[in-house]
Amino acid sequence: MKTLAVVNSKGGVGKTTTAVNLSARFASGDARVLIIDLDSQSSASFSFGIGRQDLTPSIGNVFFDQVPIQETVRRTSVNGLDLITGSMELANADVIMSNVKGRENQLRYAVESLLDEYTYIVFDCPPSLSILTVNALVTADAFIVPVCPQYLALEGVVTLLSAVEKTKEGIGKIAKFLGILLTMVDRRSNATEELIHMIRNHYKNTVFNTEIGISSALAEAPGFGQSIYDYAPESNGSKAYTDLTIEILDRMLKKEEVN
Numbered sequence: 589m590k591t592l593a594v595v596n597s598k599g600g601v602g603k604t605t606t607a608v609n610l611s612a613r614f615a616s617g618d619a620r621v622l623i624i625d626l627d628s629q630s631s632a633s634f635s636f637g638i639g640r641q642d643l644t645p646s647i648g649n650v651f652f653d654q655v656p657i658q659e660t661v662r663r664t665s666v667n668g669l670d671l672i673t674g675s676m677e678l679a680n681a682d683v684i685m686s687n688v689k690g691r692e693n694q695l696r697y698a699v700e701s702l703l704d705e706y707t708y709i710v711f712d713c714p715p716s717l718s719i720l721t722v723n724a725l726v727t728a729d730a731f732i733v734p735v736c737p738q739y740l741a742l743e744g745v746v747t748l749l750s751a752v753e754k755t756k757e758g759i760g761k762i763a764k765f766l767g768i769l770l771t772m773v774d775r776r777s778n779a780t781e782e783l784i785h786m787i788r789n790h791y792k793n794t795v796f797n798t799e800i801g802i803s804s805a806l807a808e809a810p811g812f813g814q815s816i817y818d819y820a821p822e823s824n825g826s827k828a829y830t831d832l833t834i835e836i837l838d839r840m841l842k843k844e845e846v847n
């Protein structure tokens with residue numbers, strides 16, 4: 589297992605923060621890592637300090653203009669971590685791709701030639717179950733779902749996972765569900781405690797032990813074009829994403845052994 593999608597149709601739950609910092613952590617050591625920004629908002633690309641005027645060539649140009657994917661790969665300031673940007677064009681992907689035969693396989697075909705070059709590839713998905721998220725689910729070996737424990741969070745996850753199941757029925761093989769990640773957790777709040785209790789009770793050990801707490805450093809780092817490991821290496825956010833990385837790699841390995 590080497591490809592991982594970060595998925596939730598709900599917006600603002602920490603998908604991009606998770607994709608960016610996981611990728612940075614994966615890249616420590618000898619691993620070669622690629623993060624692909626599938627969101628028209630380009631938040632992951634901005635998080636690495638890319639300017640709005642520099643977003644192209646992006647993964648959008650690969651899908652819609654037949655630009656070879658190798659030509660869209662760029663280095664980031666993190667050693668061993670490459671990036672393919674997202675751009676505005678992606679907002680119309682559902683319409684543009686609606687008549688394309690095998691539209692759910694476009695990312696898989698594109699990424700195939702890069703698989704040997706990277707130890708891990710991470711997909712940051714848009715906040716919808718759009719064709720781009722479906723492409724990520726078809727391409728990735730596994731996916732994780734960041735969840736912010738707020739009102740109706742549990743209902744949101746139930747709906748999302750059943751929608752993913754439906755997608756699977758229509759398509760066949762898709763990414764394996766690796767787990768739920770609790771993000772932006774504020775343990776001082778009783779309401780949060782209760783929600784976390786409900787989510788952990790319902791999803792048992794599919795919920796990662798690691799929780800990402802509310803952290804100003806995690807919120808600030810993208811503004812400096814840095815991952816948490818460069819911006820605040822000693823912060824709680826940095827420690828949490830390191831713990832999460834260990835848990836994720838462990839689960840990826842175990843899923844591999846089962847199959």
Ligand code: ATP
Pocket residue numbers: 598599600601602603604605606627629631713714715771772773800801802803804806807808810
């Ligand atoms: P979207 O659905 O719009 O793509 P997202 O799910 O990718 O959003 P993020 O962009 O990662 O979510 O996070 C939403 C906002 O919350 C951002 O401003 C981000 O900096 C902030 N944020 C993310 N995680 C944390 C955290 N643990 N503590 C504090 N702020 C956070």
Ligand code: MG
Pocket residue numbers: 603604605627631632712713714
């Ligand atoms: Mg995002």
